Amino acid sequence: MRNIHEPLDRLARVRDGELTDQASAAGARALLASIVAGPGATTTAVTAPAPWRLRMPRLAAGALAAGVLVTGVIVGPGVLGSGSATSYANSAIDIERDGDQYVARIKDPFADHAKYTEAFHAVGLDIELRLVPASPTGVGRFLSFMWGRSSGAGPARSTSGGSLPTLAFTPQSCRPDQDDCGMTVRVPADYTGSMRLSLGRRAEPGEEYENREWATAPGEMFDGVRLQDGRPVDAMLAEARRRDLTVEFSRIRPDAETGALSFEPLPADQVRGDWTVWEAWQVKAGVIRLLVTPERLPENPFEKGAHLPS
Template identity: 30%
Template sequence: MKTPDIDATVRGLNPHRTTDQVSDDAWAELSEAVTTADTAAAPVVTLHRRQPRRLALVAACTLLIAGVVAATVVNRPHQDQPQALSFTERGDKLVVRVVDPNADPARYNAEFKKMGLDVTVMAVPVSAPWVGRMVSFSGRNEKDMNQLRLLEPGEQCNGTLTAADPGCQEGLELPKNYDGKSDVQFGRAAKPGELYVHTSSSATDEGEVLAGLTVKNKTVDQVLPLVRARGVGKVDYRLDKGPTYQEPEQTPPGTWYVHSAQTFAEGEVTLYVDATPAK
């Protein structure tokens, strides 16, 4: 077959890209050439498509990241627990803050001991807003007591931490070379019927059972529905005549005035009342 005829035939296979006319003789010659071609000597080549290097690197990085994530979430046997307390040196002082408020007090004591400090943490029942907080401390003598100071939320915090951060709540400040012996009370949730060791000055304070209510100089009849609406199951009364605040011989009349309210156990409220309004 002549070259021009072959070229025309090939172009004719794509009619959208040519206007050449292909003769019948050219088609016949091309057909014969194709069917009689010697294929015995034609090598068979297996094509191996090479993966682009960039894709291979991406795949390797993906596997590496997956391995790191897997290593992070797997709990290994005998893995050390995170710290329950944080210790920060500030000059000649040491600032101690609770990192894990749900930790067993034994962990706090172990970490104080590791720092060479004779400080014992005791978990005591407290009202709701004091759970997970250091509420008080005591020592053998005045010298021990004078070396300790409770820190308010936001006070002496690391970096840019503020009172809004979990790691910047109540803390304890003491000398780095503290040689005293002290007990620190740490608040825990009270069990049913258990009296609080520490509570707020008023049951209407933030976080307490009557938070946000105004009870002062309202009558008993006005206050009782408000108290019941908060789920309080038991209401006690005390005569607001200090310093003993005695229990009245009988339930005060509904026309008496409530001076204040306190809570000493979960689901219980004590109303301090008198026949006249508080001044």
């Protein structure tokens, strides 16, 4: 049977044999130096798998023989949430301090969103980052951005110049929708508030876009199509065929009291050519959804700031 401790043995900076009965060994001295380096030293966080608990009694015994407190070595995410770390890494993202900014390098754009949030919290930033599927022109762009006060009095702020994060690509000449184009987010290290960011990533085949409302924007599926005044379904079907797009339909149902809009998916054979198209959403690659009403409304419901479902 394979020894389950072997992977953990390779992670250890100081092994039991170097500590037992050797309080002055080189390994023990190096460990002690790393602990007493003080708060200015960079802390590297390591989250070990569950079997690590099986190794703790042996490692603790060896460390105590050298007069060293082992809890000063392994720093878990709970402790790092206070902002004591200046760097943090997991399988999804690397974050490190660079002057007056934290630089977050995204390693896996398809990772669970909690991995990114975990890393920002570890260095003391209240940031929730989500990488979501987007159309090609939405990749590498912030699709949504919310910020506010996290705690304490006064507005969220940064004294190092601005509170908004910036986005860069590696290499600089790459296109964000390329597989080998890396994304880096920079955030002021002294930012005092909270941020909720949504960043576009390349959509996998068949995956629906988060930036659905961009359909008529430059470079998108219905680039240049004007729907502010409403257009007949027949005209928009011809436009979709010209662009080699598959069309889906939803019927708009405005609420007269609240102004909220709801949408009822409809089969194409239930939609007449003289109905009115008020908006278009891009669903996924090659698929567009036309939002229609049987009658022509006095004004475009989307132009009145109507509440839309998320």
